[in-house]
Amino acid sequence: MPIRYIPYDKVPVKGQAILNNVTRSQRLLSYTDNNKVYERIQRGIPYYELQELEKVGENSENLIIRGECLSACAYLKEKDIKIDLVYIDPPFASGADYAKKVYIRKNPKLAEKIKKAEEKMEMEELVAFEEKMYGDIWSKEDYLNWMYENLMAIKEIMSETASIYVHLDWHIGHYVKILLDEVFGEENFVNEIIWAYRSGGASKKKSIARKHDSIYFYTNNNENFEINTIKERQYLEKHFIGTQEDENGKIYVDTILTDTLSGVINRVMDNESIKEYSCRPVLNVSKERVDYSTQKPEGLLELLLEIASNKGMIVADFFGGSGVTAKVASDLGRRFIHCDIGINSIQTVRDRLKEAKADFKILEVQDGLNLFRNPIQTMDKLATLIDGLNTKKPEGIDSFWFGTVTNSKFGTIPVYVPDLRDSTKKVLDIVAINEVINKEIHNFNTFDGEVKKVIIYYVDISDIDEIKKFIKDNNQTLIEVEIKDLKQILDFVVIDDSVDFSLNEDGLFYEIEINSFYSDRLKQKIDEYNQKQGLKVKSNYIAISENGLELIEYISLDCTNDSGVWHSNSEVKIDKNGFISIDGTKTREFWSGKINSTSKPKRLKIRNIAGDEIIKILI
Numbered sequence: 001m002p003i004r005y006i007p008y009d010k011v012p013v014k015g016q017a018i019l020n021n022v023t024r025s026q027r028l029l030s031y032t033d034n035n036k037v038y039e040r041i042q043r044g045i046p047y048y049e050l051q052e053l054e055k056v057g058e059n060s061e062n063l064i065i066r067g068e069c070l071s072a073c074a075y076l077k078e079k080d081i082k083i084d085l086v087y088i089d090p091p092f093a094s095g096a097d098y099a100k101k102v103y104i105r106k107n108p109k110l111a112e113k114i115k116k117a118e119e120k121m122e123m124e125e126l127v128a129f130e131e132k133m134y135g136d137i138w139s140k141e142d143y144l145n146w147m148y149e150n151l152m153a154i155k156e157i158m159s160e161t162a163s164i165y166v167h168l169d170w171h172i173g174h175y176v177k178i179l180l181d182e183v184f185g186e187e188n189f190v191n192e193i194i195w196a197y198r199s200g201g202a203s204k205k206k207s208i209a210r211k212h213d214s215i216y217f218y219t220n221n222n223e224n225f226e227i228n229t230i231k232e233r234q235y236l237e238k239h240f241i242g243t244q245e246d247e248n249g250k251i252y253v254d255t256i257l258t259d260t261l262s263g264v265i266n267r268v269m270d271n272e273s274i275k276e277y278s279c280r281p282v283l284n285v286s287k288e289r290v291d292y293s294t295q296k297p298e299g300l301l302e303l304l305l306e307i308a309s310n311k312g313m314i315v316a317d318f319f320g321g322s323g324v325t326a327k328v329a330s331d332l333g334r335r336f337i338h339c340d341i342g343i344n345s346i347q348t349v350r351d352r353l354k355e356a357k358a359d360f361k362i363l364e365v366q367d368g369l370n371l372f373r374n375p376i377q378t379m380d381k382l383a384t385l386i387d388g389l390n391t392k393k394p395e396g397i398d399s400f401w402f403g404t405v406t407n408s409k410f411g412t413i414p415v416y417v418p419d420l421r422d423s424t425k426k427v428l429d430i431v432a433i434n435e436v437i438n439k440e441i442h443n444f445n446t447f448d449g450e451v452k453k454v455i456i457y458y459v460d461i462s463d464i465d466e467i468k469k470f471i472k473d474n475n476q477t478l479i480e481v482e483i484k485d486l487k488q489i490l491d492f493v494v495i496d497d498s499v500d501f502s503l504n505e506d507g508l509f510y511e512i513e514i515n516s517f518y519s520d521r522l523k524q525k526i527d528e529y530n531q532k533q534g535l536k537v538k539s540n541y542i543a544i545s546e547n548g549l550e551l552i553e554y555i556s557l558d559c560t561n562d563s564g565v566w567h568s569n570s571e572v573k574i575d576k577n578g579f580i581s582i583d584g585t586k587t588r589e590f591w592s593g594k595i596n597s598t599s600k601p602k603r604l605k606i607r608n609i610a611g612d613e614i615i616k617i618l619i
């Protein structure tokens with residue numbers, strides 16, 4: 001489906017944050033390339049088709065969207081869905097890559113071992129390796145342009161009475177505060193909420209410990225906006241003005257939560273005493289952990305949602321991660337929209353909400369970006385997939401180019417691959433190709449040789465014929481410009497996992513036994529891990545058994561298909577300790593290697609421990 005653009009209706013406040021009394025027609029908040037984002041705003045929000053992947057429960061108003069924030073906003077705008085409260089905890093520009101620990105499960109066929117594992121469960125070391133989830137390494141300018149576009153798109157789908165929390169920290173928060181002033185208006189700023197932690201953020205010799213995040217709170221329109229005044233009972237040792245006694249003679253005072261918070265929310269560790277706090281602190285509750293780096297506690301979201309939303313309202317998180325916002329929204333009787341670009345987030349929130357007995361549907365944006373788990377892993381993979389690509393570039397071929405390939409006819413061919421981690425680079429349109437042919441291909445003068453050809457890969461293209469014509473009409477060099485579809489490379493190379501199973505049925509009861517499972521992707525990853533261990537301790541090696549069942553995290557039997565949307569009727573999830581949840585209910589049992597259902601299964605779905613899924617159609 002060709003890309004469509006949905007126009008922005010709302011106008012930013014244009015540089016209001018900069019003190020200057022001259023009326024301006026242009027933004028004054030100025031950083032390198034900050035005007036580029038204007039071209040994109042003028043073009044509109046890129047809209048792609050969404051495919052409905054799964055329906056859980058009956059209520060289909062709650063949404064989990066796999067895709068980018070921008071795409072989710074385009075969809076919501078197109079469907080005229082308005083959001084009452086937004087919480088976002090986007091990448092912080094922290095300069096780090098975030099990884100997920102992938103745990104090898106217990107193998108159900110090795111009964112002896114399981115029994116032993118059961119006996120010494122507490123002591124047993126879990127075997128794990130890491131997989132990259134998302135990257136957070138940006139130049140400030142790229143980050144701010146990207147964030148500006150996201151904030152503009154989010155504003156488009158906020159209701160008149162809506163408000164927004166933007167959770168950041170010292171890395172980039174103060175710059176984004178200025179963008180927020182620009183997008184929402186300084187008069188709509190409500191407060192900067194400090195989320196303070198006592199642990200972590202250790203001080204370095206030359207610094208004071210950085211132990212807080214900032215949550216910028218804005219309303220869409222301060223005339224329509226009111227927060228909830230939540231009363232909280234606070235118990236005290238002695239009587240003060242306004243104190244009373246309860247039926248047990250305990251001294252208390254009724255306070256307004258938003259007054260006692262004084263803009264500071266304290267994070268308290270599980271084992272810490274919370275008595276000394278004057279307002280409701282947020283426990284960092286370990287039992288909530290779903291092994292998602294940067295996961296925020298439910299208590300924090302509870303406070304934020306209680307203050308700025310009511311039952312039945314729609315709460316959206318466009319950088320949803322572990323799904324904490326959706327989970328809390330569901331618990332508090334709000335409707336929710338969770339969006340995230342990474343497959344691990346979608347699977348984590350799906351399972352988390354299933355356990356919470358929430359209803360929702362899962363949609364996937366068809367923008368070609370979710371090619372291999374997440375953009376960062378796709379980029380890593382790409383480097384190895386383009387035939388003959390050398391990412392070590394010769395002098396004179398600058399960082400615009402991803403690498404070079406060499407052939408006898410053309411010699412060195414610079415290759416451009418859009419950086420999938422920066423969604424603004426995704427579409428090859430006239431603006432992007434203009435930059436290539438009128439700027440980049442003129443820059444080879446220090447290269448020791450002649451460039452006769454360049455290759456430009458794209459994930460999405462505005463109009464291929466228009467782009468080709470533009471190149472023909474405007475390329476004033478002799479350098480040939482070839483454009484190629486990146487998706488074909490990835491589609492070709494990702495090899496699916498394979499499974500061998502047997503189905504036993506008696507007309508009333510259906511049982512599938514998994515005999516063996518093989519994942520080439522995981523095998524490669526584990527081989528890499530073992531190779532690294534080779535330099536250290538050999539006993540840390542991860543050995544995969546012959547039947548490979550320890551590589552399975554989740555398995556479902558889907559028996560219902562409503563107009564193309566699947567519904568799982570029976571599912572087993574194996575946690576990192578080997579215990580299973582059956583249909584979203586936790587147990588202390590180990591997986592038997594089987595799954596059963598009382599309806600005839602139409603398909604079998606298996607997710608491996610890194611999140612790759614395979615589907616086997618049974619009838």
Ligand SMILES: C[S@@+](CC[C@H](N)C(=O)[O-])C[C@H]1O[C@@H](n2cnc3c(N)ncnc32)[C@H](O)[C@@H]1O
Pocket residue numbers: 067068069070089090091092133134292293294295296297318319320321322323324339340341342345423
């Ligand atoms: C800091 S984490 C959010 C953590 C979350 N608040 C929690 O408590 O689990 C940021 C998330 O943004 C996602 N992300 C990064 N770029 C994105 C984009 N353009 N659109 C949607 N999600 C994105 C990442 O995959 C990651 O899960």
